[in-house]
Amino acid sequence: MGDDVTNRSVVSRARAVIPGGAQTGLRAQAYDFGEIAFSGAAGATLEAVDGEVFTDYHLAFGPIVLGHGHPPVDEAVTNTIDEGVLYGTATTPLEVEVAERLVDLVPSAEQVNFCNSGTEATYHAIRLARAYTGNDRVIKFEGCYHGWHDYVDVSVYPPQERVGKRHPESDGMLPEAVEHTEVLPFNDPGALEDAFEEFDDVAAVICEPIPHSVGCLLPEEGFLETLREVTAENDVPLIFDEVITGFRHSARGMQHEFGVTPDLTCLAKAMGNGYPIAAVCGRENLMAQAGGDNTSGVVISGTYSGHPVGLAAARETLRLLETEPVVEEISALGERYREGLEGLLADHGIEGRAVGYGSVFSPQFGVTGEPRNYEDVLGLDEERFAEFARGMRERGHFFTPNPYKRQHLSWAHGERVFETYLADADAVLGSLTSG
């Protein structure tokens, strides 16, 4: 890049050739805080083209669990590339090894298929469930995100007047697909029981065990257990979308921590510390439907599925998550961020709360109490969040620029950045009340 390359010039060129000026609408939201483009990341930091360095709490929406550019993971990738980039035929020792690790670690995993994104994983899981049951209807929960495909991109962030109704999140979705997606409130076991009374064509129930797409909704005692019981009674696959929770909160997934084993599990994000790798795994009799030759059974396919780069990253990331106290340390730090923020909100008399779990935290303004479902998150003060995030960015902290989502910690974050965060949050919250 030449000397004239600045945040502003990159953003201006991006707007001419990339719709919205970034690869996704959510990424473009970063512009709300001023034109910015990034050109480097290391450890807990993110570097803008203009040279500003931020402590990164966004962490690419969550995959970076060890820190940006964690050397052992990057070395593992480099070593793998030296042997060959892509074979795309038969199997490889690396893919067998990582599949075996997942089978050892994740309670529901008896067999594994790799893919490249969480969206692919949930798509595959639903196809497997539909083939198994011969049914069409998918049940999901309001506020849960399972990727952008037509079966699930429904009622993730419905506006108030659309709560309790099917709300397609995108134009261009197939109405028949949307109509086959039933949306229920999270933490309402009765609603699930009623749905199974009403419909005899349910193919799958899909759920984030902790919905982090709206900050953090913790499942109440008995909720996930009811999902398990009702789906088992009806022989309908239960799918846990552990794209965020898997590995960031536990090397064995939240299904292990909660003691509820689904039939199928979707994994991605923290599995590869930033490299593209995802998986659908589950019971052998469901997964084996994909064991045909692409002319029968369930087709699961992809030129880049099981790519050595993602697998090498996953093998090393999983090894570190198993052998080092990563989850323990980042989760303890997360608790301190939540407590620290709660204390500051109280000190400054600002209505709000700090929700989260483990290494995920989310300051939410204008709402109080423990959120149980999507409706409890609606009505949060978006403008106040933007002011807080802007003030924090001016002081060198980069947030996921969306008030409904969440901030993340990595193993590269530590005591020093925590202290700085707290002091700066104190100053920014103080300026909000005095301003």
Ligand SMILES: Cc1ncc(COP(=O)(O)O)c(C=O)c1O
């Ligand atoms: C819980 C959950 N499921 C699925 C997805 C989709 O994953 P991807 O963006 O890799 O397609 C996401 C992405 O944020 C997610 O948070």
